[in-house]
Amino acid sequence: MNEKKSDKILWQLFKSTFVLSASTFGGGFVIVSLMKKKFVEELKWLDEDEMLDITAIAQSSPGPIPVNASVILGYRMHGVVGSLVAIAGTIIPPMIIISIISVFYTEFRENQVIAIALQVMRVGVAAVIMDVVFNLATNVFKGKSKFYISLMFIAFIATFFFNVSAMLVILLSLAIGISELVIIHFRNTRNI
Amino acid sequence: MGMLIKLFFSFLQVGLFSVGGGYAAIPLIQNQIVDTHALLTLAEFTDLITIAEMTPGPISINSATFVGTRIAGPFGAVVCSIACIIPSFIICLTLAKFYYKYRDLGGVKTVLAALRPAVVALIASAGMSILLLGLFNSDSLVLNFDNFRIIEFGLFCVGFFAIRKYKINPIAIIFGTGFIGTIIYFII
Structure with missing residues (x-):
């Protein structure tokens, strides 16, 4: 890869993770949705399956999900250096914001305008996530596998209605995937 | 030190x-x-x-x-x-x-394929919780319709339409709803 192109990728990586991190109100899955829009739909750096795999790894590893996802994304784009650049882009915005706010946090917390803006912004965040979910779910339906479609609904009901933790859902799906593998293996050996 | x-x-x-x-x-x-x-x-x-x-x-x-x-x-x-x-x-x-x-090994592919629908569900569930929080100011599943916020509901519909139909930038959607919503609250 020539030097100019690699500088360009690193700069784009830093810029994107910086902007996403500065706009992520409300937890790990929000930034994952924004990353999907940016890196899959806009820049076309990753495919959709890859983004879902990165999400699963980031969610089940220790540490903050946005940082975990940036490490993997950065590594994919430009090895260890890419990883470090993506981390910097992800942690600098909250560090700057908190440093500033920690000076006058009582005023910040009690400010009516900020409170209202944060409340209404949630529906904007929800609109973005729902858009991503529509696209992702459409693709699961397009796959036409009744098995995967049911897995999606069962996982949704478990997390949303029964508060089953994301970690447990991922572990159980892994177990299902492995069982599927074992079943396929036995079927094949029997046919031989 | x-x-x-x-x-x-x-x-x-x-x-x-x-x-x-x-x-x-x-x-x-x-x-x-x-x-x-x-x-x-x-x-x-x-x-x-x-x-x-x-x-x-x-x-x-x-x-x-x-x-x-x-x-x-x-x-x-x-x-x-x-x-x-x-x-x-x-x-x-x-x-x-x-x-x-x-990830391109056959076996790993099978396992990852079973994982992905669950990840879609996790993102959907997080999105639904934030939506409820935005519309009812509570993420409890027992919905109290006295707390339903019509302004937020309108903003959500507009935002969702804008991003799906016109592919508006998601960051613009997030800060745009914050900005427009705050102005609406202060006018009313």
Whole structure:
């Protein structure tokens, strides 16, 4: 890869993770949705399956999900250096914001305008996530596998209605995937 | 300096043992910062969580910056934040290497394919919770329609339509709803 192109990728990586991190109100899955829009739909750096795999790894590893996802994304784009650049882009915005706010946090917390803006912004965040979910779910339906479609609904009901933790859902799906593998293996050996 | 080294190891532990995102990290941070080292009082810690929820970024990075700044200024903030992400960096880098090496193997493909619908469901569930929080100011599943916020509902519909139909930039949608919504509240 020539030097100019690699500088360009690193700069784009830093810029994107910086902007996403500065706009992520409300937890790990929000930034994952924004990353999907940016890196899959806009820049076309990753495919959709890859983004879902990165999400699963980031969610089940220790540490903050946005940082975990940036490490993997950065590594994919430009090895260890890419990883470090993506981390910097992800942690600098909250560090700057908190440093500033920690000076006058009582005023910040009690400010009516900020409170209202944060409340209404949630529906904007929800609109973005729902858009991503529509696209992702459409693709699961397009796959036409009744098995995967049911897995999606069962996982949704478990997390949303029964508060089953994301970690447990991922572990159980892994177990299902492995069982599927074992079943396929036995079927094949029997046919031989 | 001694204090800073102690803090470094405290946040290293926070980074290493908080699995599953922001809320999992809160008790760990409290244990290290309030109970073990008495760097913040419980009231200050509660304020910190409130601020962390109101600002973008992971709770553990927010706390590391907040506590680090108090102890040793901007340098302290950098030291604590770095401590917090070292475990993420090492573990995720290792997993990423394995993932990119083996993801095209037949068996790994089968397992990952079963994982993806569940991840879609997790994102959907997080989105639904935020939507309920936005529309009812509570993420309880027992919906109280007296608290239904018609302005937010309108903003959601407009935002969702704009992003699906016109592919408006998601960041513009988030800050746009914040800006327009606040103006509407002040006019009414």
